[in-house]
Amino acid sequence: MAGCAAKTVYEIFQSMEYGPTAAPSAATAQAWLEHHSRSLGLFIDGAFVSPAGRRSCPLTDPKGSVVCSIVCSEDEDVSRCSSSAVSGYKSWSSLTCSQRSRVLLRLVSVLGLHGQCVSELCDLCGAACSPTALVRLLQFYSSWAQLRDALLCDWTPVGVVVVVTSDDSSLYSLMLKVLPALAMGNSVIAVPGRSAAPPALLLAQLLAAGGLPAGALNVLTGSDVTLGAKVAQDPNASFVTYSGNQQDGAALCKATAGMGLPVSVSLCIGPVCPFIIFESADMDSAVDEVVQAAFKKRKEVHWVLCVQESVSESVTARLKLRIAGLKCVSLRSDADRVLVDAAVEEAQQQGATLVQSCPPPPGSQYPPTLLCGAAPSSPFVVSPPPGPLLPVVTFRSNAEAVVMGNHSPHGHAASIWTEDLTLALETAHSLSVGSVWVNSSSVVDPCLPVSGHKDSGTCTDGGQEGLYQFLRPSGSTPLPRSAPGLMDYTRFGTEPSQAFIPESSEPGSSPQSYLQFVGGKACKSVSGCTMAVRAPGGSAVLALCPDGGRKDVRDAVEAAVKVQPGWKKKSPSARAQSLYSLAKGLEAKRLELAASLVSQTGVSLDEAGQEVDLSITRLSVWAAYCDKMQGGSLPMPQSGTALAIPEALGVVGIILPDKRPLLSMVTLLGAAIATGNAVIMVPSQKHPLPALAFIQVLQSSDLPAGVVNIITGSPDQLTVALANHSVIKAIWYWGSAQGRQYLQHTCASPVKSLRLFHQDQEGNDGGPDWTRSQPSLLQDLWRNAVQWKSVWIPSA
Known part of the structure; x- marks a missing residue:
């Protein structure tokens, strides 16, 4: 062995010294950079673009030498890129699954020709990613592009996907989001960090040469993560996903708060x-x-x-x-x-x-x-x-x-x-x-499939599960795009509740009082205050309910945290039996619940009875789900065993919608507890009586105390309490634009998983049609109630 002639074999084995390696060469990458005059432009509409008058920033290698310069995009470039992505989406999504699959597979052979250039460029920029790993990504997601209509037939692409990575992220982290988004039929605007920008531009060029329609993949470069927020502001963007460090991820979430745009983050750098x-x-x-x-x-x-x-x-x-x-x-x-x-x-x-x-x-x-x-x-x-x-x-x-x-x-x-x-x-x-x-x-x-647990993110990347972030159930309505409002986040939810003033002194005229449900017990709010529940039209007072607040949320979280680990460890069949018993209890209280729906919403008795029947069926469906979707073994290209395991999120906060108050509640409740979570539910302020009447069903069920908690009160005040409690992992929210903006801004650090839906003052929302048993609706709820863990066990 050259350079080791003075050492014996025994001495080499004792020191476990590695043999000499050839000096790395970057001639091919340097030639590609020289071809672009070491000044890389943007990749828009299938070609390189070098806008005049743009500021550029240098990119240095790990030794401090300047590799090249990259353009810092401006508003005009973002607008042009967005228009290109919209036309690219129309062209790309109109192709058949087989056609999209063939385009992605074609890049495998293209990488075989230019893999050395990609590898050298990644090494030069400090964004290491081997061509072998990229080939594996392309092969995996090209097959999913082929199978999308067959295995994901009730789902549709979200549209224009914005993929943002931090400066210290690798090219692999970027392509782990770009390729599945393309495979599902979306167009992509990639905003890579500085280290991954040159290889991302090279791959975009190779994809275009392989037959990807112009505009299906665009690459914008800039000096920092604020460029991602600028792209998200464009009304054509449908979804933003981020990969990188926690600081930039929190900044992106806060910068996009209130835009009506779903944002997922994968904090894979620095944990x-x-x-x-x-x-x-x-x-x-x-x-x-x-x-x-x-x-x-x-x-x-x-x-x-x-x-x-x-x-x-x-x-x-x-x-x-x-x-x-x-x-x-x-x-x-x-x-x-x-x-x-x-x-x-x-x-x-x-x-x-x-x-x-x-x-x-x-x-x-x-x-x-x-x-x-x-x-x-x-x-x-x-x-x-x-x-x-x-x-x-x-x-x-x-x-x-x-x-x-x-x-x-x-x-x-x-x-x-x-x-x-x-x-x-x-x-x-x-x-x-x-x-x-x-x-x-x-x-x-x-x-x-890998999910970010605790402070490591809110999305799942990889596997079939990682595809759903780029899809939405067919027939569902996305959030309406909006401009962020000027908010004082410290004052949101601080408005005092409207005081209840007795309107009559006649005996027996006092409305009925209800209790909330915390830790398995019906109780008053900690403050002792109540709020009026009014009949349709807002005239007569139907009942009084507790006006819960931060301390009630704290007590509910303590009860939920205490019981949730044991509830999660119960066998799926045991959880199923508890849900079946809940459905039977709901059936036993059918008349009382139907009456509460009639008095609260003004629907006919027949319509109320139908909603109760649908609610009973929905709980039975979730009971059946408990032991049907449990992950399994995955086919890895290595010798060993790979397991995908869905796990409960922990404690989930749910701000319930006004529409279909009983059916929507049991649908969301069933999705959360069937997967092993504990829940804290805030009923509709407009229609809380069905949820409060449901407490009787919970009291007679065999659910462990604390798995389900129901707190009534001002949705804004309770939203603030849920958002600022560090233990709560996820929040599902139906409410105002201000509430959604507050959650997106506040739940950025520590990060929480958010499911946000629009709801106007009349109770009309952009959520699902609760009366439909659409498979993708139930799958969507189930997948948002779990986080995935992958376990790799090698074999000899």
Whole structure:
């Protein structure tokens, strides 16, 4: 072996040194850049465009050398791109599934010719993505393009999709959203971060050469993520999806609040992920993978090494040996060096032991570093700085390992090392993360559906489940586009409720009083205040109901959090039986509920009876769903087993619509609890009596106390309370434009999953037709009530 003649085979095996590699070449990429004069324009309507008078920003490689310059798009470019995307959508969506599939497959052969240029350009720009991974993406999504009408026949494309990524995202993160959007028949406006911009422009050129209609894929470049918000403001945009770091994701959500535009985020850059080594692991393989993941591979996540106490000394000794010969790692800037030095100093002050491959040199280079003996709550563990730092913490029991793995606010991924398969699966099920890799790490494939758990996002990417963000049920109405209103977010929901003034002193004239339902008990509001429920027309007072507020929401969340883990762990058949019993209880109270509908909404007794009957049927349908949609094994192109597991979100807040107050309530309630969630429901302020009458059904059911909570009051005040409670994972909202804008702005950090629907003052909404048992409607509700976890178990 060249360069190693002085070493014996034994010495090489002792040091586990890698053999020499050829110096990387970037001649092809450099030639492509020179062809464009190292100044890349925009890609609009199937061709490169270089608008005059535009500001440009330089793109540098990891060593600080200028690679090229990219154009900073302006409003005129956004408008032109939007018009192109609309015409591209018409052309692309009018093709048959087979035609769209053939166009995507054609790019596989095109990549075979130009794969070296793509690979070199990605390396130059620091947006590493192998042509092999792109080919796998194209093959997977071209087959879904072929099967869309056969397997997703009741769904339709959303239209113009805006895909935004942050500056530190890879090309793979961008194409993981662009290709499925195209496969489902949408047109795409890609707004890549600066590092992924040149390879994204190259791929757009190759797709156009492969037969993609002009305008189906457009690429806009800019200096920061604010360009994504500018594109979202265009009325032709139908959906925005983001991939990248948390800071830019929150900024995009706040900038698009109030536009009437659905936004999903995948926060895959910078999360803290546990690397758990049990005493039953193959130590040498585990340590080798730790070194690869933490110090050699492109580091999009921060790893925290969790080692069982009984083998911690052995693992540390192996790590010391492995990092001894490693070279220093380049930091992005001198500012990162300051952060790293501060974190190391703080770790030493807190008693951590420092292990480095060499003394830190001056400048932006830093050696691979272990911080052994770290406390799980230390700042450098909870929020590590950028750089080659690996905190090492220890645990005693398996349960403690799970607690430590779930300690991070992020829920992106985890790596588990053990030869005990039962232990591996139990730990995988207990970790609140989207991806679990057993005896491996960083395994990605488009067939794996991955959801962002906790603060790691609101959407699912990959697999069949990742396609639904680019589709909507046929016949459904999207949110109306609107301009954001000028709002004082601190004052929303602070208006006092209208006081109830007694109108008569005659005996027996006082209206009936209802109670709300919190923690399995009917109760008054914490404030003791009530509000009037008026008959249709707003004249006579039908009843009084509690005027709930923030403290009521807090009590409901405490009850829900206490019971939800146990409810989630119940078998699907046990949850189904509880829903069937709820349907029977509803049938037993049929007359009372029909009477409440008549008095509240003014419909005839026959119409009210039909709504109750539909509600009974809907609960039975959700009971049947419980054990029918449970994920399964996935076909990976590698040797091993891949599992897709749907899991409950946790606690879901629901602001109910005015229309069909009983049927809409049981439809949404059934979707949430059938999948293992606990719910806090806010009935329609206009029509709360059917929900309050339903409390009698809940009291006689066998649902655990706290799974369902019903709080009445001002929707705006209760929306504020739900939005600002950190435990609530998702909010489904029917209400005003101001309420939707408030939720989109407030639920950006920490991120919450939002389902927003329009509702005017007359109660007309853009939601589904509740009386229809449309399969896509139920599937849409079910999929919004779960988050997906993928588990990868390799085999020899």
